[in-house]
Amino acid sequence: MTADWHIVPGGVTAPKGFRAAGITAGLKASGLPDLALVISDNTAIAAGVFTTSQVRAACVEYCRQQLTAKHNIRAILINSGQANAATGEAGWQDAVESAQALAQVLNIPAHAILLASTGVIGQRIKMDKLVAALPELAAAAEDDGGDQAARSIMTTDLVSKSIALQTTIDGRPVRIGGMAKGSGMIHPNMATLLAFITCDAAVSTTLWQQMLTRAADKSFNQVTVDGDTSTNDALIALANGESRTQAIIEPGADADQLEAMLTAVCQYLAKCIARDGEGATCLVEVQVHGTHTDAEARQIARTIVGSSLVKAAIFGRDPNWGRIAMAAGRADILFDQNSLRIELGDLVLMDYGQPLEFDRDAASNYLKTAAAGEYLHTDTVLIKVGVGDGSGFGLAWGCDLSYDYVKINAEYTT
Amino acid sequence: MTADWHIVPGGVTAPKGFRAAGITAGLKASGLPDLALVISDNTAIAAGVFTTSQVRAACVEYCRQQLTAKHNIRAILINSGQANAATGEAGWQDAVESAQALAQVLNIPAHAILLASTGVIGQRIKMDKLVAALPELAAAAEDDGGDQAARSIMTTDLVSKSIALQTTIDGRPVRIGGMAKGSGMIHPNMATLLAFITCDAAVSTTLWQQMLTRAADKSFNQVTVDGDTSTNDALIALANGESRTQAIIEPGADADQLEAMLTAVCQYLAKCIARDGEGATCLVEVQVHGTHTDAEARQIARTIVGSSLVKAAIFGRDPNWGRIAMAAGRADILFDQNSLRIELGDLVLMDYGQPLEFDRDAASNYLKTAAAGEYLHTDTVLIKVGVGDGSGFGLAWGCDLSYDYVKINAEYTT
Numbered sequence: 001m002t003a004d005w006h007i008v009p010g011g012v013t014a015p016k017g018f019r020a021a022g023i024t025a026g027l028k029a030s031g032l033p034d035l036a037l038v039i040s041d042n043t044a045i046a047a048g049v050f051t052t053s054q055v056r057a058a059c060v061e062y063c064r065q066q067l068t069a070k071h072n073i074r075a076i077l078i079n080s081g082q083a084n085a086a087t088g089e090a091g092w093q094d095a096v097e098s099a100q101a102l103a104q105v106l107n108i109p110a111h112a113i114l115l116a117s118t119g120v121i122g123q124r125i126k127m128d129k130l131v132a133a134l135p136e137l138a139a140a141a142e143d144d145g146g147d148q149a150a151r152s153i154m155t156t157d158l159v160s161k162s163i164a165l166q167t168t169i170d171g172r173p174v175r176i177g178g179m180a181k182g183s184g185m186i187h188p189n190m191a192t193l194l195a196f197i198t199c200d201a202a203v204s205t206t207l208w209q210q211m212l213t214r215a216a217d218k219s220f221n222q223v224t225v226d227g228d229t230s231t232n233d234a235l236i237a238l239a240n241g242e243s244r245t246q247a248i249i250e251p252g253a254d255a256d257q258l259e260a261m262l263t264a265v266c267q268y269l270a271k272c273i274a275r276d277g278e279g280a281t282c283l284v285e286v287q288v289h290g291t292h293t294d295a296e297a298r299q300i301a302r303t304i305v306g307s308s309l310v311k312a313a314i315f316g317r318d319p320n321w322g323r324i325a326m327a328a329g330r331a332d333i334l335f336d337q338n339s340l341r342i343e344l345g346d347l348v349l350m351d352y353g354q355p356l357e358f359d360r361d362a363a364s365n366y367l368k369t370a371a372a373g374e375y376l377h378t379d380t381v382l383i384k385v386g387v388g389d390g391s392g393f394g395l396a397w398g399c400d401l402s403y404d405y406v407k408i409n410a411e412y413t414t
Numbered sequence: 415m416t417a418d419w420h421i422v423p424g425g426v427t428a429p430k431g432f433r434a435a436g437i438t439a440g441l442k443a444s445g446l447p448d449l450a451l452v453i454s455d456n457t458a459i460a461a462g463v464f465t466t467s468q469v470r471a472a473c474v475e476y477c478r479q480q481l482t483a484k485h486n487i488r489a490i491l492i493n494s495g496q497a498n499a500a501t502g503e504a505g506w507q508d509a510v511e512s513a514q515a516l517a518q519v520l521n522i523p524a525h526a527i528l529l530a531s532t533g534v535i536g537q538r539i540k541m542d543k544l545v546a547a548l549p550e551l552a553a554a555a556e557d558d559g560g561d562q563a564a565r566s567i568m569t570t571d572l573v574s575k576s577i578a579l580q581t582t583i584d585g586r587p588v589r590i591g592g593m594a595k596g597s598g599m600i601h602p603n604m605a606t607l608l609a610f611i612t613c614d615a616a617v618s619t620t621l622w623q624q625m626l627t628r629a630a631d632k633s634f635n636q637v638t639v640d641g642d643t644s645t646n647d648a649l650i651a652l653a654n655g656e657s658r659t660q661a662i663i664e665p666g667a668d669a670d671q672l673e674a675m676l677t678a679v680c681q682y683l684a685k686c687i688a689r690d691g692e693g694a695t696c697l698v699e700v701q702v703h704g705t706h707t708d709a710e711a712r713q714i715a716r717t718i719v720g721s722s723l724v725k726a727a728i729f730g731r732d733p734n735w736g737r738i739a740m741a742a743g744r745a746d747i748l749f750d751q752n753s754l755r756i757e758l759g760d761l762v763l764m765d766y767g768q769p770l771e772f773d774r775d776a777a778s779n780y781l782k783t784a785a786a787g788e789y790l791h792t793d794t795v796l797i798k799v800g801v802g803d804g805s806g807f808g809l810a811w812g813c814d815l816s817y818d819y820v821k822i823n824a825e826y827t828t
Contacts, residue, residue: 055743055751055767086739088752088768121736122769231740308722309823316824322535325500326645329469337469338502353469354502355536401824406817409723410730 005167005261008175011146014164015175015200017041017242021140022152025133027081027119027126033152035130036078037137038196039106043072044240046114047209049216051233057085058095059115060234066111070205073238074112076196077102078153079130080181082123083192085231094125105134116234118155118181118192150179153194157181161272167261169254170245174201176258178265182273192232193220195269201258202241204249211259212237219266222298222396223274224306237262267395274397279404282371283380284314286396288328290341290388296333297394303331304385304396311401314381317371319363321349328385341386345370371400419581419675422589425560428578429589429614431455431656435554436566439547441495441533441540447566449544450492451551452610453520457486458654460528461623463630465647471499472509473529474648480525484619487652488526490610491516492567493544494595496537497606499645508539519548530648532569532595532606564593567608571595575686581675583668584659588615590672592679596687606646607634609683615672616655617662625673626651633680636712636810637688638720651676681809688811693818696785697794698728700810702742704755704802710747711808717745718799718810725815728795731785733777735763742799755800759784785814 013020018040025035048067050060066073077098084091095115103110117125140148150162164177180195197212216235241247248254275283286305288297304310307327313320321342328340338353345366349358370381381400427434432454439449462481464474480487491512498505509529517524531539554562564576578591594609611626630649655661662668689697700719702711718724721741727734735756742754752767759780763772784795795814 052746053740053743054745054747054749055739055754086736086751086754086764086768088766121739231743308819312820312823315820318824322500325469325535326467329467329645331468332466333468335468337500340469340500350500352502354500401820403817403820405722406726406729406815406820409726410732410815 005165005264008164008166010144010164010177011150011162012038012177012179012196012198013143013146014177015198015242017200017240018177018198019141019143020145020149021137021142022145022148023133023137023140026129027079034080035133035137036149036152037141038076038149038198039141040074040238040240042240042242043074043112044238045203045205045208046073047205047212047237049213049235051230053231055086055231057083057117057232058087058091059084059117060232061092062095062099063114063234063236066114069111071111073114074108075102075106076114076116076236078116078194079125080153080155081119082117082125083119083121083232084117084125085121087122087124091124094127097127098125098130101131102134105138114236116194116232116236118153118194118232121231146177146179153179153181155181158276161269163265163268165261165265167257169201169257172243172245174243174245174258175199176261176265178269180269180273182276192230193273194232195220195235195266197237197262197265199237199239199262200241200243201239202243202245202247203239203258204247207248207255208237208239211262215259215263215266217298218263218395219270222302223270224302224396224398271397274399277399278408279402280399281315281402282400284383284398284400285380286383286385288385288387289393290339290386290390291333291335291392292390293392294394297392298396300328300331300333300385300387301394301396303327304383305398308401311398314367314371315400315402317364317367319344319349319360319367321355324383324385325350328387335387339386339388343384345382419579419678422578422580424558424578424591425564425576426452426591426593426610426612427557427560428591429612429656431614431654432591432612433555433557434559434563435551435556436559436562437547437551437554440543441493448494449547449551450563450566451555452490452563452612453555454488454652454654456654456656457488457526458652459617459619459622460487461619461626461651463627463649465644467645469500469645471497471531471646472501472505473498473531474646475506476509476513477528477648477650480528483525485525487528488522489516489520490528490530490650492530492608493539494567494569495533496531496539497533497535497646498531498539499535501536501538505538508541511541512539512544515545516548519552528650530608530646530650532567532608532646535645560591560593567593567595569595572690575683577679577682579675579679581671583615583671586657586659588657588659588672589613590675590679592683594683594687596690606644607687608646609634609649609680611651611676611679613651613653613676614655614657615653615662616657616659617653617672621662621669622651622653625676629673629677629680631712632677632809633684636716637684638716638810638812685811688813691813692822693816694813695729695816696814698797698812698814699794700797700799702799702801703807704753704800704804705747705749705806706804707806708808711806712810714742714745714747714799714801715808715810717741718797719812722815725812728781728785729814729816731778731781733758733763733774733781735769738797738799739764742801749801753800753802757798759796
């Protein structure tokens with residue numbers, strides 16, 4: 001499928017019928033924005049993908065309950081500063097009360113609200129400050145508030161992450177917007193990946209959840225900064241039908257087009273998160289082909305991009321094919337080692353399972369040049385790995401392993 | 415079972431009827447010892463556990479073939495310097511010729527020889543030097559050569575790793591010796607874990623393989639330095655019956671006693687490898703209890719000890735319980751988060767899934783003190799994690815993540 005869409009401004013407020021806000025409620029000691037709201041003017045269907053961890057924040061449990069009950073959704077409330085994870089029954093009550101308080105301010109049912117938190121594990125939300133700030137937050141919600149909302153969900157992310165794409169379905173413009181935060185962790189215990197998607201297409205709840213799950217598997221689930229999974233990871237997607245296109249209720253060309261654009265939004269945000277990983281000096285993309293299934297290719301790609309040895313070699317700008325081969329081999333996917341092929345940029349380092357004579361200076365220079373790209377520039381360290389003749393294909397993204405990663409994660413002392 | 419054994423000198427040559435040697439054959443540029451031999455005077459049964467990687471060295475494929483054919487074994491030849499992995503058909507021929515050449519020197523069948531290699535991936539063994547050195551190597555094999563052999567299998571290990579234990583079975587002394595090398599990697603691509611066990615008990619091949627597999631699951635498979643798996647990992651155990659005890663051919667008290675001592679030898683060597691991990695400043699032991707099965711507990715323990723965030727926190731001497739909880743949660747083992755309990759040394763940091771008020775200075779001081787232990791001193795950073803009321807228990811070992819890890823793995827440039 002060709003990418004028949006283009007970027008539009010506005011992030012999560014680019015799709016019709018969505019407003020958003022971000023304000024400083026005083027939850028963070030820094031005084032930076034720490035409370036965000038996304039509102040759909042009319043009810044939206046919602047889909048979600050959440051952390052698979054056994055240790056889950058109250059907000060994650062809350063969202064899972066609401067989505068299981070298939071409630072229509074009007075708003076998402078997101079706080080940064082306190083993760084409200086490992087806070088027990090009291091933390092659960094805080095979540096329930098947050099939703100109730102916002103429901104009163106917005107004059108909507110509490111079950112039409114979803115919640116997300118990011119910040120320090122073990123800390124309860126500063127409820128007095130949060131509740132007191134809700135009227136100001138609601139009043140600030142505007143149809144151009146997407147970028148401000150994106151800034152308010154940051155913890156120690158170095159940049160905010162926001163995107164919107166537009167395509168044409170059924171002769172009418174359809175937009176998907178998204179914002180995310182990643183795993184910058186100057187403070188400890190802040191490793192949360194949060195992402196919020198808005199869409200003005202009309203689509204059935206079942207299809208929308210299926211699309212989101214598949215898109216997550218090709219994007220956020222293929223990002224690794226350090227292999228750790230947060231207690232608060234959440235991806236929530238709303239679709240409100242305000243584009244007034246015909247409802248997409250079964251698979252077909254329109255559904256494919258919508259899913260492709262949803263996947264593109266998710267992959268854009270996923271790459272932003274990898275590039276903004278702790279201590280990262282570059283974005284690394286691994287492409288794997290030749291497996292039986294796409295899932296197998298994704299697993300190998302994820303293993304390579306997550307290997308500490310591969311990551312350290314890239315930080316050292318060392319074209320170390322041996323570590324890439326090693327990581328591919330330990331991905332728990334069967335392949336014939338004599339079919340292994342490894343490319344770095346346009347240079348072939350290994351083929352048919354054996355190292356080739358290649359220009360080491362050119363390879364090292366490729367790493368230096370590619371890694372030196374500006375933020376979100378197309379310059380990315382690209383590793384291509386073939387493992388056979390199958391049609392499976394998969395991508396994964398990560399970053400290098402630098403001194404700063406260790407520094408960020410070791411030198412904070414509680 | 416109480417540990418009714420004691421340490422004896424001699425490493426792999428402590429058990430009766432074993433000789434060993436280690437010499438400089440010129441395989442390494444450094445001139446350090448690089449060729450080792452372990453000989454059993456009479457035929458021994460052999461068991462093995464090998465890398466699960468899809469990219470396997472020629473020596474691993476060779477050993478798997480010999481062990482599948484259930485050949486009795488007389489000798490193990492180990493070279494350091496070149497890994498003979500990713501070397502294709504030529505590398506396979508080198509392995510076959512190594513065994514044939516040693517067979518001629520020792521006047522034994524080639525199929526009575528096992529092989530192991532460690533060193534740079536993609537490099538073939540310097541066969542002329544290896545073959546020329548075999549007569550000297552064979553002549554040097556003595557019944558006190560265990561320590562010299564242990565030194566000759568090192569690559570960039572900082573210390574050699576060797577142990578022997580003695581117990582009494584059937585009224586007679588029985589010994590198990592072992593040596594290992596770990597994953598010091600100043601050169602790239604040297605991450606191999608090799609371990610060799612000798613035993614003078616008489617035991618059936620089937621039982622011996624079962625014991626070794628279980629012991630590996632409780633020792634070497636519970637060690638992580640950086641989560642990467644080598645192309646050459648091998649654990650080989652010989653038992654030659656020279657202790658003249660009654661043959662252990664079925665499960666029972668004698669088998670249990672032998673397996674317990676085998677497990678102790680493997681765990682000792684596994685801890686040596688973790689403590690000597692690249693850039694490590696301390697050994698970390700994670701104990702998990704309360705799961706349904708031991709395997710579940712081991713998986714959680716392994717996930718915690720392998721978490722980059724936990725490792726970096728320990729390097730920073732930061733009692734960061736949140737990261738331990740996070741890592742436990744993502745281990746793919748179901749448990750009730752409200753039963754999570756975390757102890758650091760004797761301090762309880764979290765209980766019933768919620769953080770406790772604890773003495774942070776004492777906790778940080780515990781980390782500083784425990785981490786400052788001498789090599790293989792009993793001072794070890796100990797993390798205890800409970801996840802419920804089950805009887806499952808598991809251990810894992812690792813090390814912290816330091817600047818030196820990044821330095822060692824990034825600053826070498828090919």
